[in-house]
Amino acid sequence: MNDTSPPLEEDLVHDAEDRLRPDFVKEVLDDVREGRLEEACSLVAELHPADRADLVELAPEADRADLIAALGSLLDADVYAEMNEHVRELVVEEMEPEQAAELTGDMETDDAVALLEDLDDDDQRAILDVMEPDDRAAIEEALSYPEESAGRIMQRDLIAVPEHWNVGQVIDYMRSDEELADDFWEVFVVGPLHHPVGTTKLSTLLRTKREVPIADIMQEEQTLIPVDMDQEEVALKFQKYALISAAVVDPSGRLVGMITVDDIVHIIQEEAGEDALLLSGAGEGDINEPVREAYSGRIRWLIANLGTALLATFVIAQFEDTIARLAILAALMPIVAALGGNAGTQALAVTVRALATNQLTGTNRARAIRREFFVALLNGVTIAIILGIGVAIFLDPMIGVVIGAAILFNILVAGLAGVLVPVILDRFGADPAVASSVFVTTVTDTMGFLAFLGLASAVLL
Amino acid sequence: MNDTSPPLEEDLVHDAEDRLRPDFVKEVLDDVREGRLEEACSLVAELHPADRADLVELAPEADRADLIAALGSLLDADVYAEMNEHVRELVVEEMEPEQAAELTGDMETDDAVALLEDLDDDDQRAILDVMEPDDRAAIEEALSYPEESAGRIMQRDLIAVPEHWNVGQVIDYMRSDEELADDFWEVFVVGPLHHPVGTTKLSTLLRTKREVPIADIMQEEQTLIPVDMDQEEVALKFQKYALISAAVVDPSGRLVGMITVDDIVHIIQEEAGEDALLLSGAGEGDINEPVREAYSGRIRWLIANLGTALLATFVIAQFEDTIARLAILAALMPIVAALGGNAGTQALAVTVRALATNQLTGTNRARAIRREFFVALLNGVTIAIILGIGVAIFLDPMIGVVIGAAILFNILVAGLAGVLVPVILDRFGADPAVASSVFVTTVTDTMGFLAFLGLASAVLL
Numbered sequence: 001m002n003d004t005s006p007p008l009e010e011d012l013v014h015d016a017e018d019r020l021r022p023d024f025v026k027e028v029l030d031d032v033r034e035g036r037l038e039e040a041c042s043l044v045a046e047l048h049p050a051d052r053a054d055l056v057e058l059a060p061e062a063d064r065a066d067l068i069a070a071l072g073s074l075l076d077a078d079v080y081a082e083m084n085e086h087v088r089e090l091v092v093e094e095m096e097p098e099q100a101a102e103l104t105g106d107m108e109t110d111d112a113v114a115l116l117e118d119l120d121d122d123d124q125r126a127i128l129d130v131m132e133p134d135d136r137a138a139i140e141e142a143l144s145y146p147e148e149s150a151g152r153i154m155q156r157d158l159i160a161v162p163e164h165w166n167v168g169q170v171i172d173y174m175r176s177d178e179e180l181a182d183d184f185w186e187v188f189v190v191g192p193l194h195h196p197v198g199t200t201k202l203s204t205l206l207r208t209k210r211e212v213p214i215a216d217i218m219q220e221e222q223t224l225i226p227v228d229m230d231q232e233e234v235a236l237k238f239q240k241y242a243l244i245s246a247a248v249v250d251p252s253g254r255l256v257g258m259i260t261v262d263d264i265v266h267i268i269q270e271e272a273g274e275d276a277l278l279l280s281g282a283g284e285g286d287i288n289e290p291v292r293e294a295y296s297g298r299i300r301w302l303i304a305n306l307g308t309a310l311l312a313t314f315v316i317a318q319f320e321d322t323i324a325r326l327a328i329l330a331a332l333m334p335i336v337a338a339l340g341g342n343a344g345t346q347a348l349a350v351t352v353r354a355l356a357t358n359q360l361t362g363t364n365r366a367r368a369i370r371r372e373f374f375v376a377l378l379n380g381v382t383i384a385i386i387l388g389i390g391v392a393i394f395l396d397p398m399i400g401v402v403i404g405a406a407i408l409f410n411i412l413v414a415g416l417a418g419v420l421v422p423v424i425l426d427r428f429g430a431d432p433a434v435a436s437s438v439f440v441t442t443v444t445d446t447m448g449f450l451a452f453l454g455l456a457s458a459v460l461l
Numbered sequence: 462m463n464d465t466s467p468p469l470e471e472d473l474v475h476d477a478e479d480r481l482r483p484d485f486v487k488e489v490l491d492d493v494r495e496g497r498l499e500e501a502c503s504l505v506a507e508l509h510p511a512d513r514a515d516l517v518e519l520a521p522e523a524d525r526a527d528l529i530a531a532l533g534s535l536l537d538a539d540v541y542a543e544m545n546e547h548v549r550e551l552v553v554e555e556m557e558p559e560q561a562a563e564l565t566g567d568m569e570t571d572d573a574v575a576l577l578e579d580l581d582d583d584d585q586r587a588i589l590d591v592m593e594p595d596d597r598a599a600i601e602e603a604l605s606y607p608e609e610s611a612g613r614i615m616q617r618d619l620i621a622v623p624e625h626w627n628v629g630q631v632i633d634y635m636r637s638d639e640e641l642a643d644d645f646w647e648v649f650v651v652g653p654l655h656h657p658v659g660t661t662k663l664s665t666l667l668r669t670k671r672e673v674p675i676a677d678i679m680q681e682e683q684t685l686i687p688v689d690m691d692q693e694e695v696a697l698k699f700q701k702y703a704l705i706s707a708a709v710v711d712p713s714g715r716l717v718g719m720i721t722v723d724d725i726v727h728i729i730q731e732e733a734g735e736d737a738l739l740l741s742g743a744g745e746g747d748i749n750e751p752v753r754e755a756y757s758g759r760i761r762w763l764i765a766n767l768g769t770a771l772l773a774t775f776v777i778a779q780f781e782d783t784i785a786r787l788a789i790l791a792a793l794m795p796i797v798a799a800l801g802g803n804a805g806t807q808a809l810a811v812t813v814r815a816l817a818t819n820q821l822t823g824t825n826r827a828r829a830i831r832r833e834f835f836v837a838l839l840n841g842v843t844i845a846i847i848l849g850i851g852v853a854i855f856l857d858p859m860i861g862v863v864i865g866a867a868i869l870f871n872i873l874v875a876g877l878a879g880v881l882v883p884v885i886l887d888r889f890g891a892d893p894a895v896a897s898s899v900f901v902t903t904v905t906d907t908m909g910f911l912a913f914l915g916l917a918s919a920v921l922l
Binding site: 242353 | 476481482483518545597625629632635636641643646662663664665666667669670686698699700701702703704723727731733734736740741742743746748749757760762766774775777778782784793794796798800803804806807808810811812815819822828829830835836839843848872902905910915
């Protein structure tokens with residue numbers, strides 16, 4: 001151990017943001033392409049499993065099979081547990097069922113479930129059929145819980161001890177059994193029916209004398225996760241109560257598993273990040289998603305958008321005569337729609353975020369709506385003045401008045417739609433991020449064109 | 462301990478999504494308003510600190526001062542550590558400096574820093590001046606690191622042991638010192654110059670016999686966080702390597718602090734969730750943000766949007782004669798712009814997400830661009846056929862051809878802009894989520910109007 005060496009030596013593998021450097025990836029791929037397999041393996045052997053997974057993801061599809069064959073056992077269960085699900089699905093589909101079964105058998109249950117649940121039923125069945133009976137039973141049980149529920153993401157390996165033990169007994173038990181899991185941060189204390197009655201952090205256990213009863217140091221207040229709880233709610237609980245791990249219980253209250261925070265950070269990131277994708281109508285929106293899936297995810301929203309755009313067209317068409325007589329209106333009207341759309345999207349993004357993080361509830365709903373109204377009023381007045389005066393000076397005073405009034409009205413409508421649409425969807429149990437955009441844009445487009453062209457027809461002609 | 466009781470008793474305080482029920486909040490507020498302070502306190506005493514913080518956030522602003530006065534010591538440092546920063550800022554600004562100093566003195570350094578860094582310099586100084594010298598020194602040191610850096614979010618309390626100790630010595634040391642922190646999950650092993658040389662999970666420590674040297678069980682490979690690293694990169698490291706805690710080192714490599722995953726989950730959630738807000742131009746976008754801040758955050762993007770909308774107006778104005786002769790074009794042209802905008806936003810959201818999660822790097826950039834091109838081609842052809850045929854049948858065959866061609870062109874442009882704009886911004890070190898939307902919408906609006914009206918002028922008139 002050379003304690004005087006610089007601690008942060010230059011990293012030839014990672015760039016400043018901890019991503020694999022393109023020239024490193026190229027070096028490995030060139031080695032594989034040109035048959036220098038030992039060189040490739042020795043480069044990869046130094047990498048963390050997460051980086052090995054990144055390497056497979058970053059390799060062009062045409063090179064992946066050769067890369068995987070070349071790396072062999074360097075791509076173990078830990079690597080597959082870290083891999084992007086779309087890439088992993090492609091790779092696993094190419095494997096023999098026996099090979100895939102051995103891989104999943106080496107994984108923790110939650111990782112094995114994550115791998116298998118993405119496969120077709122036939123592929124899944126073929127792999128399960130050749131697994132060890134123990135592994136198969138654990139995975140089949142996990143797969144019996146709903147998708148994205150606590151039962152799918154929990155681990156079954158945990159430390160549970162009876163409440164009459166003392167600290168010394170707990171420590172001796174942990175030292176005695178080689179089979180016990182190594183990744184745990186809390187010990188669960190259970191009653192005779194295997195119901196959790198308390199929990200003890202390892203730090204507390206370590207800092208307590210051996211003869212103290214575990215019941216004296218355990219924390220009785222604990223967050224219990226029902227096995228069918230949605231993973232998004234599990235993630236919110238972990239955040240809200242700053243949990244490191246939590247007990248999962250079945251409907252009768254028995255301890256059946258444990259969820260640890262390292263399994264949750266991915267979910268927190270996914271759930272928080274998917275709002276941007278959902279609001280844009282980009283579906284799952286992963287860059288490793290195959291083109292045909294990306295297409296089918298996005299085209300439906302484009303078609304929905306086409307439908308609502310036709311509504312706007314219908315509104316404009318009612319004013320064909322007005323436009324024929326004063327064609328400059330056609331050039332100005334997109335401004336009213338665009339600004340309304342943007343203001344609506346702002347209010348929408350804020351509201352969807354507040355709903356997703358449980359900050360907007362029945363208690364402060366009215367206040368949030370009032371707040372958006374005032375923000376919209378300030379924005380609307382500002383834009384109306386700038387645009388109205390500009391148009392009045394450079395074009396025509398009356399058109400300036402008309403467009404100012406129309407845009408103020410449309411920004412107010414946009415602010416209210418941006419908060420009301422997601423709140424209403426949420427109350428009816430729909431995901432406010434999914435469909436809100438289409439509703440809000442429809443409202444701001446049609447109202448914008450209607451207000452501007454309607455006012456213009458009444459005042460200018 | 463009654464092990465036969467139902468484990469998940471009905472919760473009169475929380476709703477199904479773990480938010481405080483509106484009628485519970487109302488009950489507490491009514492008690493405060495009508496002077497039944499003891500009742501209010503006994504209701505609140507049962508709540509977790511995170512829920513007490515929620516209660517203050519959910520209370521209308523007019524009631525907050527009375528509520529806070531009534532609850533007194535029930536609102537301790539843990540509660541303020543959990544509170545929304547905008548609400549906390551309002552509350553702390555109302556406190557006497559002595560009271561705020563006592564509060565922050567009770568907090569862990571990272572929480573105290575999070576509270577103080579939001580205040581005005583004067584308020585901050587007034588509080589620091591009346592703090593205990595020890596606390597003040599720790600906080601001033603933390604505040605000397607850049608905002609949103611590891612130095613701001615790290616804790617200074619950690620367990621560091623010399624590498625020549627054995628497991629028994631480590632455990633005895635932890636049992637001996639009452640002052641040691643209680644929230645830790647790993648023990649750091651340091652060399653003579655206090656450079657970290659390894660780390661040991663508490664579970665490993667607990668499962669190892671007392672006489673084993675710590676150097677034999679420590680993991681030498683560890684993720685060291687430089688004290689000036691941006692918190693977003695720290696969060697990505699925690700995710701990538703599934704860390705529970707990590708050592709923070711100063712430029713000379715000395716161990717100066719520790720970051721734990723429970724401090725990181727908030728950051729992961731914030732950083733992942735802010736893309737939706739940034740893409741919409743909603744700034745920070747917190748529903749507790751004061752109206753004037755929300756206004757100033759949003760109006761600048763609306764004004765930028767106004768500028769780009771004027772570009773589109775300028776394009777359309779070039780075709781005033783065409784529109785005057787065929788006003789139906791004015792009704793159809795927003796479809797071309799809207800669909801292009803939507804397709805561009807989809808590509809943009811996917812690209813921004815992939816950049817933020819380090820999935821899109823120099824290695825697979827060309828592939829990602831190619832992929833977006835193909836998705837755009839499929840989307841464009843589909844929409845062009847539907848819309849072109851529809852317009853041809855119900856309106857006019859030649860207009861159908863024109864709008865089909867224009868929308869195919871615009872969706873292709875949109876797809877490419879959606880991926881190229883954020884990639885280019887990212888290469889130049891700008892946050893791709895911040896300004897991309899404005900660029901992409903400008904491109905799709907102007908190109909959409911230009912393609913449609915230009916083609917129409919050439920073909921139809």
